[in-house]
Amino acid sequence: MLPRSDQSQLLQRLRVGATGLVLVVFLIVLASALFRSAIDEPPIGEDVATVEGSANAALANLAASNPDEPLAELGISPGTAPGDNAASPEPR
Known part of the structure; x- marks a missing residue:
């Protein structure tokens, strides 16, 4: 039998x-509950209907484009340089 001080220690x-x-178990359960509630929340910023609407519009644009112009399908118009849109000063 252990002495009294060793047993109490x-x-x-x-x-x-x-x-x-x-x-430690309590902290793990708390963290799990917090992460689960964060996952279940809807995304911030964009509405799901808005995202689906823009995706449907993009698909409709692809279907309506001319198959003879592959650059137009990508949204690139031929013949324009990146700096052509800026207004250049007229020479005097």
Whole structure:
């Protein structure tokens, strides 16, 4: 049999260990609940109907485009340079 001081020290160590273990399990459950609630929320900013509407409009534009112009299908118009849209000053 252990002396009285060793036995009380052993019980205190067991209590501290069990308390720490319970605290760690509680923190894991809390973090899991927070992440689950963050995943279940709807996305911020864009409405799902708006995204679906723009996707449907893009598909309709692709279907209506001329198959002879592959650059037009990509949204690129031939013959324009990137800086041609800016207004250039007229020479005097």
